[in-house]
Amino acid sequence: MKWLLISMFVSVVLAGGTAWLVTDWALHRHGESHAQDGADPDFHAWMHAHLDLTPEQHDLLEPVEAEFEQQRVRLRGEIRAAGLEVAAAISETSVDDVRMKAALARLNQAQGDLQRMTLEHFFAMKRYLRPAQAKRLLEWTHDSLTREH
Secondary structure, three states: OHHHHHHHHHHHHHHHHHHHHHHHHHHHHHOOOOOOOOOOHHHHHHHHHHHOOOHHHHHHHHHHHHHHHHHHHHHHHHHHHHHHHHHHHHHHOOOOOHHHHHHHHHHHHHHHHHHHHHHHHHHHHHOOOOHHHHHHHHHHHHHHHHOOO
């Protein structure tokens, strides 16, 4: 039983690590510390330096960025709460317990929602860009996901 709990804990850690790797670029480069205007200074500067955004594009992208940040904060809170629930269940239940299964399902759902939302966000941004700009954004996204962390 002890090994079963340990393997379950390792699985949870690996699932969390996977979620982190996929969303790291958005959480730390794109959205972790926002400037006063609501955009990440590094990503915001990158967009202006590399995408040559027009003022109209900037205005169209601002609400997209604000909505993403609001949802990102909400999902990070859900992930944290679900992780705490899993941690509590590990010490109090068995792996087959209904509480453990529910906690893991909640954690996996929140992590998956954040991954999906992050990718949907970049595709939403792409709609407001010219083809050359969109290509550069997708290359940046690809490079961010494949970069060693």
